Amino acid sequence: MLDPRARILLNTLIERYIADGQPVGSRSLSKLSGLDLSPATIRNVMAxxxxxxLIASPHTSAGRVPTARGYRLFVDALLTVDPRQSPQAEAILARLGQDLPALQPDTPHNVMAQAAGLLSSLSQFAGVVVATRQSPVFKHIEFLPIADKRxxxxxxxxxxxxxxxxxLTEQPYSPAQLVEAANYLNQHFAGLPFEAIRDRLQGELMSLRQDMMQLMQAAVVVGSETLHRHQETVLIAGERNLLNVGELTANVESLRRLFDLFEQKAKLLQLLESGSNAQGVQIFIGGESDVVPVEQLSVITAPYEVDGQIVGTLGVIGPTRMAYERVIPIVDITAKLLTHALSDYADYSSLAGYPGAGHKSSPGQVG
Structure with missing residues (x-):
């Protein structure tokens, strides 16, 4: 628990450090805080x-900088942000409204990639979107002849x-045979997981011709591999923007861990999904836990939905010294607009039960 003057001084110190990146001394705090306190009193409060x-003193300066714990208190208790009332909200909505138009039903991946790029360009950091997990089922299958046995x-x-x-088949198939095989699969198995189709085919294919059996078995194997391979997709834009952040590039080891995070998508996916069941924006701050692997890094995330079901997460990855009051509305509004854009697509009901259920909310929830 902090008394009012300590809260004001901590808030002032963090806002000043975010603004210019320099350690903040007692003299600056005396001028900026608006408190009628002597330099000695301010030094005592800072001590x-x-x-x-909550703050630390770098070896090269008498000023102080925020710690991970200080940032956590700042975003949880001192920072008041209503994304809808943010000064940036109108501009963000106008920009995103232009750049996230209604897309054709066969391009949901494109709108998510577009959202990642917008998060990056608006924040000037890295934008990330965990793309909607596809159901391991098919709605419709077609066979198109390419060559003799292709x-x-x-x-x-x-x-x-x-x-x-x-x-690649062992024998050629006529267009009529391909239509027959596709019609059989669509009529009897549409909406079922490929694993279930494989089991059912074992009992049903005995009544089919040998050529049809081989074609359908090949389609089931390839289809199952294809959809499982595309179940988890992390879309990243603007990671090179982080090379312009001095705190991240000054330390070679931190820079290595940062780009390891982007290259090893599994870690990034785990980080983004850790707050996927939260209502509203989540803030993860490096140094306070093992969730964020780089001490100077913060991640701001929000879930997006389709038909009331959380189907993915998006966010901004940037330095702990970021303007949270500016980035939070960017993440929040983008999530809401992506929800609206994806709601225009066809049947998403099969996504129920995917990431979103059963996760605990992480610290740092904002509105």
Whole structure:
């Protein structure tokens, strides 16, 4: 618990440090805080804040800088942000409203990639979107003849995504045979997981001709591999913007861990999904736990939904010394607009039960 003057001084110190990146001394705090306190009193309060682990004193300066614990208190208790009332909200809405237009039903991946780019350009940091996990089922299948023994397998998912894979067969198939096989699969197995289709085919294919059995078995194997491979996608834009952040580039080891995070998508996916069931914006600050692997890094995330179900997470990755009151509305409004854009797509009901259920909320929730 901090008394009012300690809260004001801590808030002033963090805002000043975010603004210019320089350690803040008692003289600057005396001028900026608006408190009628002597320099000695301010030094005593700063000593107390340092003892509490909220600020630290770099070896090269008499001023102080925020710690991870200080940033956490700042975003949880001292920072008041209503994204809808933010001064940036109108400009963000105008920009995103232009750049996230209604897309065709077969391009949901594009709108999510576009959202990642907008998060990056608006924040000037890295924008990240965990793309909607596709259901391991198909809505429609087609076979398209390519050459003598080459067939293009076209898989349409319930989310509207289209996946194309080449099948190499042991024998040629006529267009009529391909239509027959596709019609059989669509009529009997649309909406089922490929694993279930494989089991059912074992009992049903005995009544089919040998040529049809081989073609359908090949389609099931390739289709299952294709959809499982595309279940988790992390879209990243603007990671090179972080090279312009001095705190991240000054330390070679921190820079290495930062780009390891981007290259090892599993870690990044785990980080973004850790707050996917939260209502509203979540803030993760490096140095306070193992969730964020770089001490000078913060991650601001928000979930997006389709038909009331959380289907993914997006966010901004930047330095702990970021203007949180500016970035929070960017993340919040982008999540809401992405929710609106994706709601225009076809059947998403099969996404129920995917990431979003059963996760604990992390510290740092904002509105």
């Amino acid at each position: 107390d804040l340092e003892e509490m682990g 067939i293009l397998l076209i898989i349409v998912t319930p989310e509207g995504d289209v996946q194309n894979r080449l099948l």
